[in-house]
Amino acid sequence: MPPVVPAGSLIVTDWHRNRESKEYFKRIFHNKKRRQFGLLEAPVMPPHLKVDNICYKIFISGKSGVGKTALAARLSGQEIPSVHYETTGIETTVVFWPVKLKQNGRVLFFRLLIWDCGDNALRRFDHMLPSCKEQVDAVLFLFSYTDRTSLEDVTSQIARVTDPSDRIVKLVVGTKFDLIMHADVSDDDVARFEEVSGLPVFSVGGDVTGGLGEVAPLLDSLTEHLWHQDCITAHSVPLSETAHTN
Ligand SMILES: Nc1nc2c(ncn2[C@@H]2O[C@H](COP(=O)(O)OP(=O)(O)OP(=O)(O)O)[C@@H](O)[C@H]2O)c(=O)[nH]1
Numbered sequence: 644m645p646p647v648v649p650a651g652s653l654i655v656t657d658w659h660r661n662r663e664s665k666e667y668f669k670r671i672f673h674n675k676k677r678r679q680f681g682l683l684e685a686p687v688m689p690p691h692l693k694v695d696n697i698c699y700k701i702f703i704s705g706k707s708g709v710g711k712t713a714l715a716a717r718l719s720g721q722e723i724p725s726v727h728y729e730t731t732g733i734e735t736t737v738v739f740w741p742v743k744l745k746q747n748g749r750v751l752f753f754r755l756l757i758w759d760c761g762d763n764a765l766r767r768f769d770h771m772l773p774s775c776k777e778q779v780d781a782v783l784f785l786f787s788y789t790d791r792t793s794l795e796d797v798t799s800q801i802a803r804v805t806d807p808s809d810r811i812v813k814l815v816v817g818t819k820f821d822l823i824m825h826a827d828v829s830d831d832d833v834a835r836f837e838e839v840s841g842l843p844v845f846s847v848g849g850d851v852t853g854g855l856g857e858v859a860p861l862l863d864s865l866t867e868h869l870w871h872q873d874c875i876t877a878h879s880v881p882l883s884e885t886a887h888t889n
């Protein structure tokens with residue numbers, strides 16, 4: 644299992660709060676809202692701020708209703724549907740996230756292609772899971788704070804989706820953290836799970852306000868783990884020679 648990378652060891656965390664990052668982060672906004680990127684679109688940078696885009700495939704895994712579609716919307720700054728519409732197939736969302744490397748101050752634009760597959764569709768059609776797993780770089784395993792069985796299910800999801808020998812980044816996300824009145828999972832449960840699984844758990848919940856603070860901890864950690872994984876795979880080969888650069 645890939646190691647957990649301590650926050651801030653490779654990238655500048657919370658860089659969105661830094662004034663110098665403004666020029667980069669404003670490229671993922673349009674009219675003060677997060678810009679929605681099509682599959683072939685990318686932020687346009689002025690020549691003096693030329694940055695590399697590096698692309699990754701991220702799969703969101705979890706029981707039906709746990710909040711996979713809502714998380715994809717949250718990460719891309721879109722509104723979360725208030726009622727549950729089961730996702731009938733695979734939906735993809737593009738999320739761009741600028742990152743500053745600690746080592747050399749270089750800025751990279753991470754392009755995260757998020758794959759969200761409805762859990763019932765995944766179970767009904769055998770070809771869906773292999774498609775989602777194909778060349779995947781990271782998996783976000785979801786549980787809901789309002790459903791204890793969804794946390795217990797994460798271990799079997801990990802076994803179903805990944806192999807102990809693979810180098811896929813794995814993070815766990817607890818959704819519906821805002822529904823504290825209906826909480827069925829305690830802090831102790833989460834701490835125990837983190838200790839046993841060795842995986843970091845992130846908590847999300849509430850409405851999407853479009854502020855970067857609500858997604859930065861998860862996106863910073865995801866990109867930092869992806870970068871770490873790439874450095875290991877490439878044995879510190881310069882970025883221009885790695886497979887993910889375009
Ligand atoms: N309050 C609150 N509601 C949430 C949160 N995340 C998701 N929901 C709600 O939970 C319901 C189900 O969320 P979805 O994202 O559609 O669930 P899903 O995992 O995509 O489900 P399938 O597509 O059937 O596999 C929706 O009504 C969401 O509004 C959250 O963090 N807080």
Ligand SMILES: [Mg+2]
Pocket residue numbers: 711712713728729730759760761
């Ligand atoms: Mg869905």
